[in-house]
Amino acid sequence: MMGPLAGFRIVEFVGIGPGPFAAMLFADLGASVIRLDRLTPGGLGIDIPARFDLLARSRPNVAIDLKHREGLELAGDLIDQADALIEGFRPGTMERLGLGPPQALARNPRLVYGRMTGWGQSGPLAQAAGHDLNYLALIGALDAIGRAGSKPTPPLNLAADFGGGALYLAFGMACAMLEAQRSGKGQVVDAAMTEGAASLMTMFYGLYAAGLHKLERGTNLLDSGSAIYDTYECADGRFISIAPIELRFRRVLFERLGLAYTTDDGADLRAKLEALFKTRSRDDWCALLEGTDACFAPVLSMAEAPHHPQNVARGCFVEVDGVKQPAPAPRFSRTPAGRPTPPQQTGQGSRSALAAWGIAPKRIEALFAAGVLGEAQAQKIPAK
Numbered sequence: 001m002m003g004p005l006a007g008f009r010i011v012e013f014v015g016i017g018p019g020p021f022a023a024m025l026f027a028d029l030g031a032s033v034i035r036l037d038r039l040t041p042g043g044l045g046i047d048i049p050a051r052f053d054l055l056a057r058s059r060p061n062v063a064i065d066l067k068h069r070e071g072l073e074l075a076g077d078l079i080d081q082a083d084a085l086i087e088g089f090r091p092g093t094m095e096r097l098g099l100g101p102p103q104a105l106a107r108n109p110r111l112v113y114g115r116m117t118g119w120g121q122s123g124p125l126a127q128a129a130g131h132d133l134n135y136l137a138l139i140g141a142l143d144a145i146g147r148a149g150s151k152p153t154p155p156l157n158l159a160a161d162f163g164g165g166a167l168y169l170a171f172g173m174a175c176a177m178l179e180a181q182r183s184g185k186g187q188v189v190d191a192a193m194t195e196g197a198a199s200l201m202t203m204f205y206g207l208y209a210a211g212l213h214k215l216e217r218g219t220n221l222l223d224s225g226s227a228i229y230d231t232y233e234c235a236d237g238r239f240i241s242i243a244p245i246e247l248r249f250r251r252v253l254f255e256r257l258g259l260a261y262t263t264d265d266g267a268d269l270r271a272k273l274e275a276l277f278k279t280r281s282r283d284d285w286c287a288l289l290e291g292t293d294a295c296f297a298p299v300l301s302m303a304e305a306p307h308h309p310q311n312v313a314r315g316c317f318v319e320v321d322g323v324k325q326p327a328p329a330p331r332f333s334r335t336p337a338g339r340p341t342p343p344q345q346t347g348q349g350s351r352s353a354l355a356a357w358g359i360a361p362k363r364i365e366a367l368f369a370a371g372v373l374g375e376a377q378a379q380k381i382p383a384k
Contacts, residue, residue: 002338003030003328008083008177009357011075012036012059015088017132017157018165018193019116020055023086025170027058028328029337034078034353035061037346039374050345054325057340060349060356063374066097071372075099078357080108083180084173088116091126101188111186112176116169118160120192132157132193135164139198140205148218148225164196221245227270228253231299238282239299240289242273253294348376 008031012023027033035056050056065071076099079085085104087094094100101113118135119125133154136142141160146153169191180186207213219225228250231239244250247263254261257276262269277285282298289296300308306317306324318327321342328337350373354364367373 002336003028004332004335004337006030006335008032009081010034010084010086011078011082013085013087013089013094014038015116017055017088017161018169019086019088021162021166022114022116022170022173023059024055024057025166026084026173028340029332030335032356033059034357035059035344035349036066036075036078037061037063039063039065039347039371050343050348051321051323053343054323056343057320057325059341059344060353061344061346062350062353063347063376064350065372065374068370068372070367070370072098074354074359074367074372076103076107077359079104079111081357082108082111083177084112084114086114086116086169086173091117091121105186105188109186110180110184112173112180113186113188114169114173114191115188116165116191116193118165118193120195121190132160135160135193135197139194139201141197141201143215144201144204144217144223146217146223148216150218152217159200160193160197164198164200165191165193168196168199227265227267227273230270232273232277234277234282234285235279236281236283240277240282240285241297241299242289242295244293244295249293249295252292253289253296256289256292256294345376347374350374350376 005026008026010023010026010031010033012019012033012035014020014035014037023033023035064074066075079099092100095102101115104111104113115121117126118130119128133142136145136155136159137152142152142154144152145155169189172189172191176187176189204213208215213220217223221229224230226245229243229245231241233239242253244253250263251261259272259276285296286298290298298308305311311317315327317324318339319325320340323342325340328340350368351364354373355361364373368375
């Protein structure tokens, strides 16, 4: 294994969204992550063929029946060897299985127990279902996203699921794993998407408290309320983005555009920029502005982004098993991450992964015979 986390072992109980993404981050950076999946694939989100389920990359998939006593015993034996555990079930689920923090830490006192939920392990909403959009709504982020006069705009599921969820879970677990190396003691990391997303809003809560951020969406500097921090349509129907917030960068933009410099940021400037940018194609504006201090970039589609020279030069995207995807991040000078491996089908790694974790071959075969472990199951592309 390559990467700064080589040598660490993590048990992942398969869930959806932020839990798998956090596990992917650990695996991408070298940790040995064993992914414990249901015997029957599906039921955990979008029905997608295994090779395109990129959040499951870089780690083996073990299909296991946790409703079976021997399945729970096997999971417990893996936990005994692990540095950390990731689970994203509703509060109380792991406890009912007998694998909750009290049981897991009793058998492995140095274990870092990572828990991923939307609302947190406690509170009046702890047992309620929810998704990214709901978590953003509760902490004031969703109300702030959108154009003036429009309703709040869902920002994909980047802010709560992945930003406030997976990244905070991974960071919290990494901190706890570092501390465990000094103390020899593990602990529970209770990562709630609401609280992570609220943390992401820290700067804006400060601006609001200072009277520098209005509650009306689409009327502030960074929410499309500013003419010099927005996207504009070009002659070919494509879009470009400009963001010269600082005055010295605004001067560069205006000089390049042949406009008289002004600090005006109102409707008149917006109308002037809209008319100007529609006179030339996106590529023409790239030729004039890209690579300057005008704070400019073309708005690229997912089909275009992997081919941009900057992304190519940095290796921002890689192709694995014929699937173009983002490369592991960030970069490390001495312990670089390896190339991601393709996601596995359900149960594809049952034998090899368990053997690598020291489970005896005879026990593995007995568990297969008892129906506790499953083989790889072919997944078909769903009909449209």
